[in-house]
Amino acid sequence: MEIDKIWLTGRFNPAERLDFIEVPMQYCDEPAHYLHRDAFRSWLELYTAADKAGIRLEIISSTRNFERQKRIWENKWNGVTLTNGVNVSTDEFTDLERAERILKYSAMPGSSRHHWGTDLDVNSVEPEYFETAEGIETFDWMHENALKFGFGQPYTAKSVKRRFGYEEEKWHWSYLPLSLKLTEAYPKLITYEDYKGFDGAQTAASMQVIEHFVLGISKPCLPQEL
Numbered sequence: 001m002e003i004d005k006i007w008l009t010g011r012f013n014p015a016e017r018l019d020f021i022e023v024p025m026q027y028c029d030e031p032a033h034y035l036h037r038d039a040f041r042s043w044l045e046l047y048t049a050a051d052k053a054g055i056r057l058e059i060i061s062s063t064r065n066f067e068r069q070k071r072i073w074e075n076k077w078n079g080v081t082l083t084n085g086v087n088v089s090t091d092e093f094t095d096l097e098r099a100e101r102i103l104k105y106s107a108m109p110g111s112s113r114h115h116w117g118t119d120l121d122v123n124s125v126e127p128e129y130f131e132t133a134e135g136i137e138t139f140d141w142m143h144e145n146a147l148k149f150g151f152g153q154p155y156t157a158k159s160v161k162r163r164f165g166y167e168e169e170k171w172h173w174s175y176l177p178l179s180l181k182l183t184e185a186y187p188k189l190i191t192y193e194d195y196k197g198f199d200g201a202q203t204a205a206s207m208q209v210i211e212h213f214v215l216g217i218s219k220p221c222l223p224q225e226l
């Protein structure tokens with residue numbers, strides 16, 4: 001399948017793509033999760049190995065297309081949902097401050113790795129869960145074993161090695177054999193002209209969404225040439 005702007009920016013319905021499959025319910029928290037079939041094939045192998053080790057893995061987020069990400073983003077932008085407990089739509093914040101706050105954990109539509117069908121969230125998106133015994137055990141197992149099945153953690157803790165981008169996400173894993181190719185293609189095919197069709201899109205260039213967020217990922221998730 002050719003990597004194009006449509007795939008990179010999530011402007012499609014995953015249910016209508018032949019290279020995506022609906023993940024069987026036993027692996028998910030709810031119906032209608034989609035993944036690229038290559039990513040799911042490897043996930044099954046990883047899942048089986050984890051299961052044998054007594055580790056429970058449940059997919060709680062998978063492919064989210066542009067429309068879905070637009071709803072998440074605009075709800076925060078317009079104060080329908082809170083952003084880390086704060087309504088960012090009040091006069092207190094400039095547009096750039098609004099974008100900056102939302103971008104701590106939520107991607108701008110068109111820039112999410114969840115558009116690609118290669119990335120998924122497991123068990124919980126609450127950092128606190130990964131401080132519980134089960135959360136620690138799960139993360140430690142993934143940290144130790146996921147790469148054997150092609151899965152890497154793009155959003156590691158912030159450090160000199162990863163200065164920009166989202167905060168640490170211990171729940172987010174990416175199928176690298178495919179997502180490395182998509183990451184490499186992204187800055188070649190997508191420009192800030194492509195950021196349109198949602199509230200707050202005008203902040204994308206100033207926030208350096210491509211350089212700091214799409215490419216603000218851990219070293220193993222970055223193609224060598226970037």
Ligand SMILES: [Zn+2]
Pocket residue numbers: 061114119120121169171172173
């Ligand atoms: Zn995620």
